[in-house]
Amino acid sequence: MLRTGDEYLNSLRDGRQVYVGGALIEDVASHRGFGGSARTVARLYDRTSSDPSLAYIEPETGEKTNLNFLRPRSGEDLALRRQLHTAWADVSNGLFGRSPDHVAAMVTGMACRPEVTGNDQYAANLLNYWRHIRDNDLYLSFAVLPPAGSKSGRSSEVQNAMRVIETSDAGVTVRGFKMLATGGALCHEILVGNAQPLRPGDEAVAVSFGIAANHPGVKILARKPYAAHAVSKIDDPLADFDESDAAVYFDDVLVPWDRIFVLDDPKASYGLFVETPAHTLGNAQAHIRLLAKMRFMIATAKRLGDALDFTGNPAVQGVFGGLAARIKMLEAAVLAQEARPEQWDHGYVSQDRQFMYATSNWSMEYFSEFSTEMRRMLASHAFQQPADVSAFDNDYSRKLFLELNRTDDFDDALERYRLVRLMWAMIGSELASRNTQYELFYAGPPHVTRSRMFNAFDWDSVETRVDEFLAQTANDQIHGDAADEA
Numbered sequence: 001m002l003r004t005g006d007e008y009l010n011s012l013r014d015g016r017q018v019y020v021g022g023a024l025i026e027d028v029a030s031h032r033g034f035g036g037s038a039r040t041v042a043r044l045y046d047r048t049s050s051d052p053s054l055a056y057i058e059p060e061t062g063e064k065t066n067l068n069f070l071r072p073r074s075g076e077d078l079a080l081r082r083q084l085h086t087a088w089a090d091v092s093n094g095l096f097g098r099s100p101d102h103v104a105a106m107v108t109g110m111a112c113r114p115e116v117t118g119n120d121q122y123a124a125n126l127l128n129y130w131r132h133i134r135d136n137d138l139y140l141s142f143a144v145l146p147p148a149g150s151k152s153g154r155s156s157e158v159q160n161a162m163r164v165i166e167t168s169d170a171g172v173t174v175r176g177f178k179m180l181a182t183g184g185a186l187c188h189e190i191l192v193g194n195a196q197p198l199r200p201g202d203e204a205v206a207v208s209f210g211i212a213a214n215h216p217g218v219k220i221l222a223r224k225p226y227a228a229h230a231v232s233k234i235d236d237p238l239a240d241f242d243e244s245d246a247a248v249y250f251d252d253v254l255v256p257w258d259r260i261f262v263l264d265d266p267k268a269s270y271g272l273f274v275e276t277p278a279h280t281l282g283n284a285q286a287h288i289r290l291l292a293k294m295r296f297m298i299a300t301a302k303r304l305g306d307a308l309d310f311t312g313n314p315a316v317q318g319v320f321g322g323l324a325a326r327i328k329m330l331e332a333a334v335l336a337q338e339a340r341p342e343q344w345d346h347g348y349v350s351q352d353r354q355f356m357y358a359t360s361n362w363s364m365e366y367f368s369e370f371s372t373e374m375r376r377m378l379a380s381h382a383f384q385q386p387a388d389v390s391a392f393d394n395d396y397s398r399k400l401f402l403e404l405n406r407t408d409d410f411d412d413a414l415e416r417y418r419l420v421r422l423m424w425a426m427i428g429s430e431l432a433s434r435n436t437q438y439e440l441f442y443a444g445p446p447h448v449t450r451s452r453m454f455n456a457f458d459w460d461s462v463e464t465r466v467d468e469f470l471a472q473t474a475n476d477q478i479h480g481d482a483a484d485e486a
């Protein structure tokens with residue numbers, strides 16, 4: 001099926017247990033803090049259900065299916081997947097990070113190589129799970145990190161880390177915390193597992209499964225939803241793009257056997273992400289989305305510069321040129337990833353892993369600098385404007401607002417005000433600050449993302465050159481030609 005926006009909004013009224021502080025939210029779809037973001041996700045579903053170019057015919061069912069679930073077999077398939085990620089990123093201009101095409105893309109990657117589970121039954125469970133989310137066009141988030149205290153020792157030694165406490169004929173019972181489900185309040189399903197390496201001895205926490213967000217015992221503990229504090233759509237123009245983040249507590253949750261993908265296996269639990277196309281297909285979304293966001297940010301800065309009369313300055317143009325160069329490099333990196341598809345078993349392909357990890361490392365490190373350049377552009381302008389739109393209701397403050405903007409044309413002044421607010425919403429607001437943190441950490445901490453690059457890099461191809469050089473020069477005299485001439 002191709003889910004529509006209305007179907008998505010209705011599906012959220014499913015008895016899920018979302019807490020904001022001490023409040024249990026009865027209906028996220030109509031809650032002030034989550035409703036706008038839920039409507040953004042609905043717009044994504046309306047976008048795919050109304051555009052045939054964003055669907056494919058799934059060979060297993062003969063049904064029109066969201067391109068996000070296409071298991072790619074060629075560079076052309078990767079380009080189709082990019083089309084979907086681009087269409088969804090454009091809905092929010094890249095400002096809604098964890099859209100439904102991130103985690104579900106990872107499960108699609110896992111379904112290309114389910115044997116990584118190391119167990120025929122679990123492999124079948126994983127494939128059936130992919131079929132379930134595919135055929136119902138579901139929104140997944142994931143919680144694949146242990147809570148604090150697990151980093152210097154073993155995850156399994158941290159008392160409150162989610163672990164298996166019992167197995168029975170009915171399934172596997174788990175208890176404890178998993179971090180940090182972005183979109184947890186808004187999704188249908190949560191993928192639970194380990195996206196950071198585990199070690200032998202971590203068996204108790206080495207469990208992977210997919211669970212419905214409304215499954216009994218699943219508690220979604222959301223951070224503060226910024227939209228709940230929005231003054232107006234003009235003052236907080238991005239309030240509808242706060243995707244939410246949540247710690248997930250498993251209060252003795254019974255996971256049925258047919259939802260278990262890995263049990264007691266540290267290597268396979270991590271392997272689901274790195275020994276399948278999961279990481280590559282999922283991170284393609286992240287990079288395509290970031291490209292849309294950087295394009296939108298630089299365009300807003302340019303329009304602001306035009307309105308405030310600083311874009312004409314050659315030094316400012318130089319700054320813009322440097323930022324534009326980075327955007328084009330990211331675009332090139334996205335295209336390079338699919339230009340040389342990486343071959344996997346069973347005829348499936350993914351984007352090239354080396355280019356993908358390189359793009360991840362670079363973008364996670366660079367985005368903060370990009371954002372800081374934007375702050376330099378904005379300087380004090382966010383604070384020169386009135387506090388909020390109530391200034392337009394008072395005759396005197398409205399007159400001063402026009403005078404400040406040197407115009408009698410209210411619409412002209414309002415556009416300037418809106419540009420300043422939009423820029424601040426992207427770089428200075430509480431949501432912007434959270435989003436910068438997201439760009440830094442969404443794929444894991446730097447030491448882990450760098451180690452993935454280290455592991456993926458084709459060392460042979462460069463070390464061969466050193467061997468060749470040493471072989472070619474092996475018979476050279478120690479003091480070389482200069483010594484002979486002397």
Ligand SMILES: Cc1cc2nc3c(=O)[nH]c(=O)nc-3n(C[C@H](O)[C@H](O)[C@H](O)COP(=O)(O)OP(=O)(O)OC[C@H]3O[C@@H](n4cnc5c(N)ncnc54)[C@H](O)[C@@H]3O)c2cc1C
Pocket residue numbers: 098141142143144145147148151179180181182183245434437438441442443444445446447
């Ligand atoms: C906005 C946001 C959204 C997120 N969304 C999700 C999500 O949807 N699903 C999910 O599972 N996770 C998500 N994460 C979690 C993300 O994967 C983690 O933030 C990341 O793995 C780091 O873990 P931590 O936050 O527990 O920090 P810690 O591991 O406690 O690290 C704290 C600091 O110490 C450094 N550090 C720790 N250990 C080492 C070491 N061995 N060597 C060098 N430096 C080290 C880290 O780099 C970091 O700077 C999200 C994070 C953020 C900020």
